Every structure is written in structure tokens, then in C-alpha cells.
Amino acid sequence: MAVPTEVTWLRDPHTAAKHDLLKKYLEAWAPILLSRHEMATYAEGFSGPGVYKAGEPGSPVIAHGVFAGALHRHPKRLRMFLMEKDARRVEELRRQMVRAQERQTGYVNQRLSVHIDEGEFHPALLQRLRTSGALGQPLFVLLDSYGGPDIPYSLLKDLAAHDRVEVMVTFVPGFLTRFAEKHEGRRQQGDIAFGGQEWQAVFKKPSTEKFAFLRDQYRDCLHRAGFTHTLHFEMVDEGGRLLYLIFGTKNDKGLEKMKDAMWNVDPNHGVRYRDPKDPDQQQLDLEWDPDTAALRRILHDHVVDSPEGVTIAELQRFTLLETVYRPAQVIRSIRQLRDAKAVDTDTARVSGKTLVLPPRANPSSSPPAEQDGLW
Template structure:
């Protein structure tokens, strides 16, 4: 979306879905991190005013609510570092955070909030250093307006703290439309990706450009130091595409983010899509999920793998390379076996069982 000019603006469907996901993930992240660390930090580089036009809370307020609740059950400390470029929005954010803090009670000193005016880079790093947060685990939300706004050195510095995680918003339409025509936009893309390999997008057909940029950015997060990445392709009712890309060093972080994703209410009008699904089917997140995309992904993976895969390997593949959870794999494999799409050796499906694809036309 284009950067709004007003202090407060309407919340779009993508934002509603992102905030629901953020709330769910922080509800899992905070207790886990506080059980192992005396201090943890939540940070934002594009904090905004903390509220939307119809009164919905912004992401800093959502985070404050969750972290306050976690501290009621834990004696440790949380820091929040929030950077906002616009002075009037910063003032509004301070008001909203003060209002939220008023509901927490006398122990609020253990939730230390730093709000600063400045740009995401380099001011966020400066504020994190000032707060003493760079030596502690961090969850850093870099939710700009979808363009190439997050320089690679910022990601690399955050990743030096091995228990830190990031979530970055990326809307590929900007680079697809403008970077091939304007040297300034191309330079911004180089800073975002950390190299110029993404320039290959200019040789891609129109239908493949967004996916090409998505894959290059996952590689960038890996080079920055985030061993595992998870891409959420969010599509609103108008067909607008937004990538929400999560980076972590720990498989447990991926697992908890998946769990958060699959319990988010989709009444916002946004659906997910798995990047690896050959049919690119949009998903409604339901109690009984449509695993048709996962079926196609696993068959494609089995056919291109150099050898048969064990059930445990397929569960790990689903965890790290798809939007699905490992717990969704075994029930699907049983149906695929019954439909004679796969061969299972031995016939009973266990973690060590090996799986081979049978039908070459199963994807169609």
C-alpha cells in the first residue's frame, strides 16, 4: 500500500490479518522466551500511531497487551523499542501506549517502553543499543508499507543475537513496476536484498516476477543469519498480494508461527497461499483444513527427490518449506496411500516408513 499522509488511517484487510497473527505468535513467544531469559525485547521500525481510524489497536498496542499479560505470570522483564518517523504519529503512539499501560497496574516497571522519532534504519539499531537490547533475544517487526524499506545490514545485525527473530513485510509490486526504470529504486532494491542477484527479475515473465523476488528475499534472510524462513503469501479479496516473511534460527520458532497461523480467524477477508503449491490455491484456515495443496507439494517433492523419503523427513519438509504443520502430514499420507498415490514401506505409516510417489499424473 502507498504510505498514508494522515496521522491515522483505515486498517486494511492485510493489516488485520497480520495483527491477528502477531497476537497469536507473541502469546506463544513471550512465555517461552521469558522462561529462559531475564530480559527480552519486542521492537518495531515502522511503529505508526498505535491506532486505526475505527479504533482498532495498532501492532505496538497489540504487542503491549500480550506482553503485559505474560508479565503477570512471570517475574522477568520486557523492553519495547518503537521507532516512528512522523512526529505527530509518535505523539499519538505515546498516548496509546500510556493508555494501554494504565490497565497493567503497579508492576508496569518491568515492561519498559522506549518510543523514538526516526527512520527504521539506522535509528532502530541506535535505539536498540541505547536500550541495551542487542545482547538479549528480540522479536523485531519490520512492517513498512510494502516497498524495499528494510536495508540488509539491519537484518544482519539483528541476526547476530542467535535467539532473535524478525518478521518483514514485502510487497513485490513496487520493484516489479518501478525498479527496472529508475536507478534510485534499483539501488533501494540492492540495499534491501543485500546484493544485486534479484535483478534477474527483469528477465522473468510477468507471471513469475513476484515469486522470483520472494525466493531471492528468503535467500537474503538466510545470508543475514536466519537459518529458517517462513513465507506467508497473503491475498485480499481484491487479489492484492503481500508477503509476510518470518526469519528465525530455531525450528521451534517456525513451529509456533505455524500454530499461530492456523488458528487465526480469516473473517478479515484475507487468505493464505502456499508458495510451493503448483496450483497456487488460496487457503481458508479452518479446523479441518484443505490439504489439497499439501498433497500436490508432497507429490512434487517426492518425484524430484533423489531417493524415497521417510515420514519424518516429509514432516520436517512440511514444517520448514510449506505453510502446513507436521501434524497434518500423517493423516494426509494415509489418504494418499488409500488413493494409491504413494507407496508406503512397510505398509503401516510410522516415522521411519519410506514413501514413494506412484502416479505421474497425480498433480493434474
């Protein structure tokens, strides 16, 4: 998609997928945090006008609707800080947020405040969060630019210095692979975003590996900034342009809920997923009961690398932290591996726990060939 110049623009399928993901995640995030804390904050650096050309809501309006619902069940407080650079879009955003507030009762509006600022997102958003005290509280920051990269690494680091902060960043690798090698200014833009120059190794990668390399570099950059867990969500827009949403958190629960949200995104949006740990780089359709062949390959390799055996709980945690899959998908996958004699299970050695072991009869490290749709 070319960068729109009008106030509003047509919502494309990848934006619909992004909104579906955001809504599903916030529906889990808000009640969990409001049940434990008096106040939580949601912030956007690139808010947009709050509406698309055919009338669909933008991300701030979607978030507002989710928070209003959560506040009915948990009578606490939520704040929204929204930044937007384009004055015309700010005007439209103000109109849309007033409409969103008019759809709610006074009770919700007293508990859900909306602050809109016009201007360059950085460093204004950080200052706003700092002076309002939001950095010490649960905070979700959406940095949904046209993909830049235009988020300075220093901002990610400043955010990650606080425990309950989570970020979601839009990252489009095509700009760097196309323009940065020959233009010093654009290389510098990359250095500021990645907080170093390691990403420039992309120039020497074969073209088929460039995007995945930059994606992994960007996830690594969130790790270095201090977000202990990251996930990415891959989308292709109607012009064939690849873009990633990259999520960073320090919280196991946040990771689990984002994964649930990812697997629940409406498959009609055509988004796909690849697990970086899968040697076959199989593309996965995002469905509630997805193809778990890649998870079985990953679990099999992990068990074979653990001759003393691994408990189901350990495999579930490994799955949560190291793969795109959900812990709830582990037991079924292990059953299928056991039925295919690719692993053994033992319930006697550790009381009350099932230990998963490399197969005794066939200790080789390769999973069986594809049979009966199992692999």
C-alpha cells in the first residue's frame, strides 16, 4: 500500500487482521490488569484518524470499545494517550473519539479518559507517559507507523525499563532491503531503529533470506531493549508487501494471551504464520485447530535432545516461550508422536508427572516419514 495522503483511506485486509488481533488481545489484557490494578494505560504513537474511508473503526476506537466493556465488569480506571502528526487526522480522531464516548454511559466516561496530542510521536509520547506516571503502571503501547523503521531503539529501551510495559510495533523490512544499502541516510535510519549496525549483514544475505533475517534482528532488538518475550505476526498486504507486527513483553501471561489472540485471528483475513524454529519453515494458516505438524517436529527434536526426558509441563513452557504455538496444543501433539512411536512416555519415574523420552526402540534423531497425515 502506498502511504496515504488523504485524511482517511480504505482499510485493506491486513489492517483488518491487525485490528482483529489487537481487539482480541486487549479483550484479554484489560480484564486481567483491571482485576489486579487500580489503573492501566493504553498509548498509541501513530493513532491515525480513528476511522477508515468506508466507516470501519480505527485502532483507538476499537480499543476504546474494548475498555468500555471491561470497565463495566471491573470498576477501575483506564487512560488513553493518543499521538498523531497530521493535523487533519487529529481533527477527525477527536471527532471519532467524542462519538465513541457518546456511545458509552457517563459511568464509563468518568473512568476512561482520552488524551489526544498533535505532533511528532517521539519524544512527546514518552514524556507524556512519564509525566502522567503511566510508566510505573500496566501500559500497552501500540507503535503502528507505516512500517518505517521509524521507532528509535532508545524509546524501546526506555519503555522496557519498566516491568509492566508491553509494546506492539509495525515493522516493514522492504524499505531497508531496497534502499538502505546505497543510501547512507537510510542506513542511519536503520541503525537508530536497531540500536546498532548488525542488521546491515542483511546486504550479504541471499534475497530469499533477507526479510526473515531482518525480522529476527528486530525481535532481537526488542530482547536487547529488555522485553524478555517477543512474538511476531506476519502479514502480506494486497500489493504483496510483507509486514510484521512485533510484540514485546516481560510477562508470561501476556505472551500466552497474545498467542491465543494470534491463533484466533479470523483466517478469512488470509494471514499466515511461520515458526522460526521449524527447519521446514512451513507456512501455517491461522485457525483455531491449526496444522500442528511443525509443532510435532519441534517437540520431537527437543525431546531427542533431552535423553533424561522432559515433563509435559516443561514442554508446555518451552512451547509458550520458544515457538509460535500454544501450550494447550502440546498434549495432543505428544499423543500423536507417541502413537507414531517417535517418542516414549513414562508415568512411573516421576510421581504424578508424565515424562516424555526419546524413543527406546528407535533412538535415532529423525522423526518418522510422513504417514497418515501425521507429519
